[in-house]
Amino acid sequence: MQIQVDLERYRRQLLIEAIGKSGQQKLFDAKVLVCGAGGLGGPALTYLAAAGVGNIGLCDFDVIEPSNLNRQILYNCKDIKKSKAHIAKKKLKKFNPDVKIKIYPEKLTEENISDILKNYDVVIDAVDNFKSRYLINRAAYKSFIPLVCGAVCELEGILTVIIPKENTSCLQCIYPIKPSTELTSKVFGILGAIAGIIGSLQALETIKFILGLQHHCLKNKILIFNGIENTYRIRTTSKRKNCPVCR
Numbered sequence: 001m002q003i004q005v006d007l008e009r010y011r012r013q014l015l016i017e018a019i020g021k022s023g024q025q026k027l028f029d030a031k032v033l034v035c036g037a038g039g040l041g042g043p044a045l046t047y048l049a050a051a052g053v054g055n056i057g058l059c060d061f062d063v064i065e066p067s068n069l070n071r072q073i074l075y076n077c078k079d080i081k082k083s084k085a086h087i088a089k090k091k092l093k094k095f096n097p098d099v100k101i102k103i104y105p106e107k108l109t110e111e112n113i114s115d116i117l118k119n120y121d122v123v124i125d126a127v128d129n130f131k132s133r134y135l136i137n138r139a140a141y142k143s144f145i146p147l148v149c150g151a152v153c154e155l156e157g158i159l160t161v162i163i164p165k166e167n168t169s170c171l172q173c174i175y176p177i178k179p180s181t182e183l184t185s186k187v188f189g190i191l192g193a194i195a196g197i198i199g200s201l202q203a204l205e206t207i208k209f210i211l212g213l214q215h216h217c218l219k220n221k222i223l224i225f226n227g228i229e230n231t232y233r234i235r236t237t238s239k240r241k242n243c244p245v246c247r
């Protein structure tokens with residue numbers, strides 16, 4: 001995208017030293033894939049579009065259910081039973097027409113994931129189950145694409161950034177698959193405000209990476225946010241010996 005778009009929209013972020021006109025051009029040129037357009041994906045997609053990230057891919061095969069509405073802020077009552085990917089695209093295009101949005105209303109599988117990923121500079125994992133998370137982690141590592149992982153459960157959230165080119169620890173180093181691990185989606189509580197915080201942080205880490213501030217990203221680290229205590233703890237992570245993904 002050329003920087004001929006009306007910059008007035010971005011005036012307040014152009015004033016930020018780390019952005020300026022050259023950073024804004026990097027954002028316009030960036031290609032980001034968001035896997036999952038739910039509680040995490042909604043705020044992540046919204047803030048990427050707000051910042052003018054020029055090319056956004058959006059992968060979600062689900063339809064909108066009434067029980068999504070406590071946290072999935074891209075949707076409203078009239079959207080029930082409609083495709084999340086199609087509705088999200090419509091809303092985001094209305095919000096910022098400068099942004100190109102490509103949707104993938106399909107389930108990510110071993111067969112299709114590499115083909116989708118190869119078109120992007122950064123991937124955001126905003127899915128709701130470990131099976132998909134491990135799949136995205138494996139494919140992103142193999143394709144050397146940075147991955148911004150976020151997850152929420154009840155009143156807690158976590159966030160980590162994986163940069164394969166820098167040989168950082170991967171999701172499977174932090175959460176190894178055990179034979180007994182339940183990989184299907186389990187129903188647990190989620191508060192929308194917690195998903196909003198983690199999804200926004202995923203957008204922020206992605207924007208930092210695009211701007212070339214990856215040394216400040218949460219790589220080899222995991223942030224654990226506790227919404228009850230109001231604490232953000234950051235722990236160091238390390239590569240796991242014999243990790244099947246990154247070793």
Ligand SMILES: [Zn+2]
Binds near residue numbers: 169174246
């Ligand atoms: Zn690993």
